[in-house]
Amino acid sequence: MPAVNETLETVQSVTQGTYKWGFETDIEMEFAPKGLNEDIIRFISRKKGEPEWLLEWRLRAFKAWQAMSEPRWAAVKYPPIDYQDAYYYAAPKRRPKSLDEVDPELLKTYAKLGIPLKEQEWLAGVTTSPDGTARAPVAVDAVFDSVSVATTFKERLEKDGIIFCSISEAVREHPELVRRYLGSVVPPADNFYSALNSAVFTDGSFVYIPKGVRCPMELSTYFRINAKSTGQFERTLIIAEAGSHVSYLEGCTAPMRDENQLHAAVVELVAHDEATIKYSTVQNWYPGDAEGRGGIYNFVTKRGACRGARSKISWTQVETGSAITWKYPSCILQGPDSVGEFYSVAITNNFQQADTGTKMIHLGPRTRSTIISKGISAGHGQNTYRGLVRISPKAVGARNFTQCDSLLIGDRCGAHTVPYIENRCMSAKVEHEATTSRIAEDQLFYCRSRGLSEEDAVGLIVNGFCREVLKELPMEFAVEAQKLLQISLEGSVG
């Protein structure tokens, strides 16, 4: 994947100042040899002390992957990726046994990112929102390159029977749950990247909410790519038993480098009867520099199964980062009266490309889905919404509402909307609305005449444009997301 492999010095010199998470942590790391083959997969599996069945599972996925080719239907362009020219495992050498033993360098890294890993700090209210108020505690699983380095509030959550840990730990401690659900929503051979992920996935989070339990705090995973020439293959699995409720948030950043790095994740959600899973993402991978050098390739498969009656899965994503985003968080609406939601803001600035959207697969009767997509393009950015709404013959009375709005800033960017509607049920109702607009000169002038700088004016207007989606984010993160939108658009006007 490193299209260009240059020295660290060069990398640091391309720093253009707007990506504030681009620093590197200097820490002793352990790598698997470069490249991808069965031995590497055995290496990863051994490192993680996995049972035989999982190694077999990985090897089957690898075989499937070898027979597949990269999807080319998305509206994104990039040079061929050399899958042998990357590391598939990178982990800090010192592995903590408890939170107290986490390497101070790592603690510093996460503190710098605004993610305290010390439970006491949350509890003492040291952590504050940008507006200065104390934040409610959030349980965090911190994934650093290939491994989870810390998970907070585990004991507190265990009191309610909630399991929140890294997937590696879940494989060891709760093998029956992992075996039952892993790959049950996204089969390994579902697509090229899911097969790759299934073969080499390293870490990610595992969440299990028992019957009738309402998770008492936000759960979140913070993904950090740090090592050079390293791919991150995260695997997340969330299971919500009948009547349970959980809100989960995922955040991501990476250092600035002029090579492209691959992030190919698989996220699976399972909601049983009347369970609700709210999954929010604030994706802020390094987007590359102003000339389009470097940045993360974010090729992600996210899918939730509403297995039970009246279950609900809600995806909210704010996608500001990555050089390329290829991502379609989807819902399979099996249970009668189940509900799927997709709220998305995707920004492309400079040379970023995003092809993102959702799939709502209506299988059960009276299933409902809502899709609200806001695409913002600036600079030379290309933004495509691609969405599928499929209504099976059995989904009587199913309903979908889709709204896709695109906002263009400048005249060198592009916005594209590609809706696929397959309705095979007479009684179903599918509605689709789409708009494309530009930030009007009179809006900018109005704001500036009130004292706002042009960039603040754009930020305000864009945040207004995205309001329907931002209000879906947990309160704790909405303010940060708003700031992020503004930062992502720096340099897009004037």
Add this chain to the structure above:
Amino acid sequence: MLKIEGLTAAVDGKPILKGIDLAVPAGEVHAVMGPNGSGKSTLAYVLAGREGYEVTGGSATWDGLDLLALEPEERAAAGLFLAFQYPVELPGVGNATFLRTALNAIRRARGEPELDAMQFLRLARERLRALSMPEEMLKRSVNVGFSGGEKKRNEILQMALLRPRLAVLDETDSGLDIDALRIVADGVNAMRGPDFTALVITHYQRLLDHIVPDRVHVLVGGRIVRSGGPELARELEREGYAALQAQAA
């Protein structure tokens, strides 16, 4: 003191302002009247720095400061406020957020501390009450779905919050019923004093019964054709612009 000298401006290459001379001493309120299309809004936009309104000659200074050299936001920071004839809608942007962002931008520029959400809300409520406006105005998106009168009152609310030293009110009276007109006029009158200078643009004399100007200027065909005291407004109301237009043509 606002001083405009020999100001000419063009839109789309078409000359609109053809040499404006106007001086408003600090603390005074002057009215600019004129028929439709005479260039009143163009003058307002030129003073506020709108793109596309190209200054082709002359000057405009505020206490010696060259207004025309500044960006619109810098003019706002220097104390200028334009109440728009057609206030602009900002979908999804909460009125409170907008007002607080604007107020804090101006306060920053003045070297004053920014207000947090609570402090702002207290201040905004006070100003709303003074203008007999309902508090739910703060929750709605800026000007979206506002009636004509609500939009105009929202402009005055902004002015009351930002407390400019120089205000240009562009036909803030048009579309208002008599009660709303009185509220708007009270809002302006409440600000009058040695530190408040204003240019009140209007088509009708009606507003000037409530905001009594120190001077009245008549703009026709991009030029000030007459200036006088408040009685000039009543004369125009009686006799119309026709005579002045014929004279200017």
